[in-house]
Amino acid sequence: MPARLWRAHAGFLSTLLCLLVPMALPLQVQADEPLVLTQTRPQVNAWEAITLKADTTYSLSVEDMLARLDEFEAPAQRGGSLGVHKAAIWLRIPVVAPEALRTPWVVDLGYSSLQAEIYLTRGGQVLQKVSTRQPGEGQLSSRTPAMAFDLQAGQPYDLLIRVQATGPLILPITVGEMPYQMHAALSEQMLQGLLNGLAFFLLAYSLVQWVTQRDRMFGFYALVVVGSAIFSLQFFGLGAQFLWPNNVWMGRYAGLAAGLMALAGSFLFLGHTLAGDTPHSRYARTMRAGAAITAAVCAALVLGWVSVPFGIAYMSLAGALPSLISLPAAITRVRHKDPIGATLLAAWIAFGVAAAVMVCLVQGWVPANFWTLHSFQFGATLDMLLFFRVLGLRANAAQAQAQEAMQERDLMRSLAHTDHLTGLSNRRGLQHALHAALAQCSAQRLVAVYLMDLDGFKPVNDAHGHDVGDDLLVAVGHRLQRSVRHHSDMVARLGGDEFIIMAQGLETPEQAHELGQALLRAFEQPFQLSHLQLHVGLTAGYAIAPLDSEDPLGLIRLADAAMYTGKQNGKRSVRRGSNELAPSL
Numbered sequence: 001m002p003a004r005l006w007r008a009h010a011g012f013l014s015t016l017l018c019l020l021v022p023m024a025l026p027l028q029v030q031a032d033e034p035l036v037l038t039q040t041r042p043q044v045n046a047w048e049a050i051t052l053k054a055d056t057t058y059s060l061s062v063e064d065m066l067a068r069l070d071e072f073e074a075p076a077q078r079g080g081s082l083g084v085h086k087a088a089i090w091l092r093i094p095v096v097a098p099e100a101l102r103t104p105w106v107v108d109l110g111y112s113s114l115q116a117e118i119y120l121t122r123g124g125q126v127l128q129k130v131s132t133r134q135p136g137e138g139q140l141s142s143r144t145p146a147m148a149f150d151l152q153a154g155q156p157y158d159l160l161i162r163v164q165a166t167g168p169l170i171l172p173i174t175v176g177e178m179p180y181q182m183h184a185a186l187s188e189q190m191l192q193g194l195l196n197g198l199a200f201f202l203l204a205y206s207l208v209q210w211v212t213q214r215d216r217m218f219g220f221y222a223l224v225v226v227g228s229a230i231f232s233l234q235f236f237g238l239g240a241q242f243l244w245p246n247n248v249w250m251g252r253y254a255g256l257a258a259g260l261m262a263l264a265g266s267f268l269f270l271g272h273t274l275a276g277d278t279p280h281s282r283y284a285r286t287m288r289a290g291a292a293i294t295a296a297v298c299a300a301l302v303l304g305w306v307s308v309p310f311g312i313a314y315m316s317l318a319g320a321l322p323s324l325i326s327l328p329a330a331i332t333r334v335r336h337k338d339p340i341g342a343t344l345l346a347a348w349i350a351f352g353v354a355a356a357v358m359v360c361l362v363q364g365w366v367p368a369n370f371w372t373l374h375s376f377q378f379g380a381t382l383d384m385l386l387f388f389r390v391l392g393l394r395a396n397a398a399q400a401q402a403q404e405a406m407q408e409r410d411l412m413r414s415l416a417h418t419d420h421l422t423g424l425s426n427r428r429g430l431q432h433a434l435h436a437a438l439a440q441c442s443a444q445r446l447v448a449v450y451l452m453d454l455d456g457f458k459p460v461n462d463a464h465g466h467d468v469g470d471d472l473l474v475a476v477g478h479r480l481q482r483s484v485r486h487h488s489d490m491v492a493r494l495g496g497d498e499f500i501i502m503a504q505g506l507e508t509p510e511q512a513h514e515l516g517q518a519l520l521r522a523f524e525q526p527f528q529l530s531h532l533q534l535h536v537g538l539t540a541g542y543a544i545a546p547l548d549s550e551d552p553l554g555l556i557r558l559a560d561a562a563m564y565t566g567k568q569n570g571k572r573s574v575r576r577g578s579n580e581l582a583p584s585l
Helices: 002-011 014-019 062-066 178-213 216-235 238-243 248-275 282-302 308-318 321-335 339-363 370-416 427-438 457-464 466-483 509-522 552-568
Strands: 043-045 051-055 081-084 088-096 105-108 115-122 125-131 146-149 156-164 168-170 174-177 446-455 490-495 498-506 527-529 532-534 537-545 574-576
Touching: 043 178, 062 115, 062 125, 062 156, 081 339, 105 178, 115 146, 125 146, 168 339, 174 178, 178 216, 178 238, 178 370, 216 238, 216 248, 216 370, 238 248, 248 282, 248 308, 248 321, 248 339, 248 370, 282 308, 282 321, 321 339, 339 370, 427 446, 427 490, 427 498, 427 552, 446 509, 446 552, 457 466, 457 532, 466 490, 466 498, 466 509, 466 527, 466 532, 498 509, 509 537, 509 574, 537 552, 552 574
Parallel strands: 537 574
Antiparallel strands: 043 174, 051 088, 081 168, 088 156, 105 146, 105 174, 115 125, 115 156, 446 498, 446 537, 490 498, 527 532
16 A cells, blocks of 8 residues: 555656656566576576566466466566556566575565565475465565575476555565575665654654744644654555554555645645745645645544545645645745745755656656665655755744844843933933942942033033034043943933943942042043044032942932032032932932
8 A cells, every 4th residue: 555655645746757767678588587596696686587477356376377387478577666557466486596505595575565475386386485464484574575495406496476566566576595685684774774763853853842942833844754754664664564563454554644644744834934924824824724634634544434545546636735835935935045945946856856756666667776666765855854954944034033133122222221422321221220230239349329510511512513512422421431440330421411420349438439539530631522622521429329328319319419519619529429418309
């Protein structure tokens, strides 16, 4: 059955067949010549000597075939794929060993999705038999039907093989020494381990991201991965060998159900990825509807409400729909230079080429070899990796969008806390910083608040205009910033020509007074504005927390009262506020 699913998966790509229709060239041997088994050729292609006969009644036995050996005919092509047959096919492989064999030899059919019976015969007698339905002597525990046998030197034998499948008969049959065949089998096991290990990693990653980030895109990707992985496990025989041995139901339904699962995941993944910020668009609704219908077909198949042929027919019709429906959206993204669109197009091309090769193999148009047998698996793996890149691109885009939103929020917050003329903090920014500083102040970590007013600013503004006045206020802000002790001290503008400084981390009140004196000395030098040299002074009042007050408004009130007293007493001074100077509220 899984082989029929390959056909269903790839059926929608029949338009590509004209690009991939080289016929498997027949080998230049005589059909009645036996396979000569020698130590110099540890493995041989059985198709060098195969002849075949169809049993449309599905009832002929090995005894019937032994009586009709002269009716076996050479195949039209010897590529290892017979296509789809509504009959049981008997294969005859004459073999001979000129010399005594040093090890048992193995005949391996190379394809797991078969009902097979293998017989070793000589002189019209059955010497050995194995069957996928009834294990017998010589049958090996392997992914694919195989039988070990020994031959007497110089004696002619016939290997008779009966094969039947609900899908295509793909038969890369080899005969080889057991160590050589075991090495080939282990190599294939290693390859499958690597590819399925990669699928497990992708599945684990997507599930973890889905749980931690709550992004459904990762869950949809997990559906694609688990469906493709189960399909490969069934097709290459690992599932029947290790995971569900002798389970007829899994052998019949696992591959098709997994393919439908992957198809539903493709609908959801592509719809979620390309819909973007329009989850209710017609495209998004169409993709969700496709996923729902596919899930319903899968559930009906598992429950036995629909037949396997119906499921395969649905796969044939719907297999290409996720890509075809999403193609306009992907092209639009490519035009907008969005790498997601280009990545999806590359994934669809890889998948399409792999599926087209599989179509040719199913039809018997290309030989069954390592690359054609694994073409779909390699294509699906590349498809999953490119989808994985789409996850990364989406995550990067979401992160960039979040950073942009955060920067915009920070900018709005900065504008709300910043004086637009000088770039200093405004009253709101000062209050925020002052509350934070007062929460940490103590007798050993004093906070001082300086309220300052410029002396002589109004005459400058009246004489030279508001533009010069604004430039002077900016220059005053810069000089105040250079006069504070370190970056933790804040300079703010309250409005007009009033400025305020918050200094924290002071150890003694004397340090607060010394800073005030330093501010006064900073205004002894004139301000150079273009061709103008302007003189303005400074009158400041300050209060210390927690000595004078622990309340932000109380500190500002005390500093303002001290500054007002300084203005009345001659300006260009710095005074510490006290409760006697502060007006009552």
